[in-house]
Amino acid sequence: MKKIILTLFALLTITFVIKAQQQVNRCGTTEYTDRMKANDPSMQQRMNEIEHNLEVWMANHPTYNMKYIITIPVVVHVVYNTAAQNISDDQIRSQIDVLNEDYNRRNADTIHTPDCFKPLAGSMPINFCLASRDPQGNWTNGIVRVQTNVPCFSDDAVKYDTAGGSNIWDPNTYCNIWVCNECGDVLGYGTYPGGGPTSDGVVSHVLAFGRGANYNLLNHYNLGRTTTHEVGHWLNLYHPWGQGGGGGCTDSDDCFNTPYQDGPTYGCPSGPQISCNNGPCGNMYEVYMDYTDDACMNMFATCEINRMVATLNGTRQLLLNSNGCLLNDIPDIANIRNFSIMPNPANEKLTIEITLDKLGDINYSLVNILGDVVFQNSIGMEMGGKYEISTRSLPAGIYSLRLNTAKESITRKVVIIH
Ligand SMILES: [Zn+2]
Known part of the structure; x- marks a missing residue:
């Protein structure tokens, strides 16, 4: 009898464990991206262009090693419905620590990378930091807390104030991470480069964000x-x-040293899992991009690192100029090295020359003595250049030429004579 009860107990336990693992959806990115593409027919084309540029960059930089640390300013939007979901600053910082360890391959569990894959494990010099500056240049701790009456979020509602979420910070200069209760127990999803400018970033389920025995997190x-x-x-x-969704051996991650595998790996296998004739080493289920339990993933492959480095030198390069993690005050916010106007006084036209220290969103305007804007031009993100303004049709008089770079503004007096 005792044996039967024990057996029943064991069966119940196994059922519970399987159920607990099946209840979560490890990653919703594929389904999310499919929905985005259905709503935005040009998205696939943008992604194709980005992929093409990424491959060209990698072909042109076959042995590229990053020589300096890339800093990625992070803003974490905690969108909570219950007090328990309003996780602590410490829990948030524990997640930033994990990112820095994993991407730099300073994680303690590299010892679990199989010998087969150790030569293929890569790292990049990258520093994820909670933002110290918000998009307006004000001091911040990089954490936005929003109380919501939305019990759980699906699609992108968490990314919009109007839907009970929290609006994005400029995705060109911040990595946005939203932490919330996701419907359907989706653990997380991320946007690929080329998605929408108001939805770019990462969403994590509050029960899977951070690391630590003291925090309320799912077991695996x-x-x-x-x-x-x-x-x-x-x-x-x-x-x-x-x-x-997997199931074939023809699709891949466009990485040359991750083997083909026939689908996701769940749980925590021991020993090689062979599929798609990838023996003897088998599926590289230790990469963070598989679906294995947290404790059983411990590496990025070097080709994955190459793709990320190319992305940071390509479509996400504006992050490299972000002031989001600046700790210094105003002098380092300034980015205008030179702003000169020739000739002054001007008759037919004037030429302005701008030189910036860092990439800036340049726009300039000419304002008359009454404060009316009589000319304006937006150049976009540039390091500077020479630009002409025709002054032929403007009345003679004194004007102000105002240069804005998002980080800094400078005004010069201009005289027009005829
Ligand atoms: Zn995924």
Whole structure:
């Protein structure tokens, strides 16, 4: 009798464990991206162009090693419905620590990378930091807290104030991470480069964000690897089995040293899992981009690192000029090295020359003595250049020429004579 009860108990336990693992959806990125593409027919084309540029960049930089640390300013939007979902600053910082360890391969569990894959494990010098400056240049701790009456979020509602979420910070200069209760127990999803400008970033389920025994986290997903995985998508990484749901051996992640595999890996296998004739080493289920339990993933492959480095030198390069993590005050915010006007006084035209220290969103305007804007021009993100303004049709008089770069503004007096 005792044996039967024990057996029943064991069966119940196994059922419960299986159920607990099936209840979560490890990553919603594929389904999310499919929905985005259905709503935005030009998205696939943008992604194709980005992929093409990424491959060209990698071909032109076959042995590229990053020589300096890339700093990625992060803003974490905590959108909470219950007090428990309003996670602590410490829990948030534990997740930033995980990102820095995993991407720099300073994680303690590199010892679990199989010998087969150790030569293929890569790292990049990158520093994820909670933002110290908000998009307006004000001091911040990089954490936005929003109380919501939305019990759980699906689609992108969490990214919009009007839907009970929290609006994005400029995705060109911040990595946006939203932490909330996701409907359907989706652990997370990330946007690939080329998505929408108001939805770019990563969403993590509040029960899978951060690392630590003191925090309320799901058993198998309590080491912060959900966000490591989703930031990987944000930096243009795919699942090892490709962009589809898996099941075939023809699609891949466009990485040359991750083997083909026939679909996601769940749980925590021991020893090689062979598929798609990839023996003897088998599926590279230790990469963060698989679906393995947090404790069983511990590496990025070097080709994945190459894709992310190319992305940071390509479509996400504006992050490299972000002031989001600046700790210095105004002098370092300034980026205008030179702003000169020739000739002054001007008759037919004037030429302005702008030189910036850092990439800036240049626009300039000419304002008459009454304060009316009589001319304006937006150049976009540039390091500077020479630009002409025709003054032929403007009345003689004194004007102000105002230069804005988002970081700094300078005004010069201009005289027009005829
Ligand atoms: Zn994924």
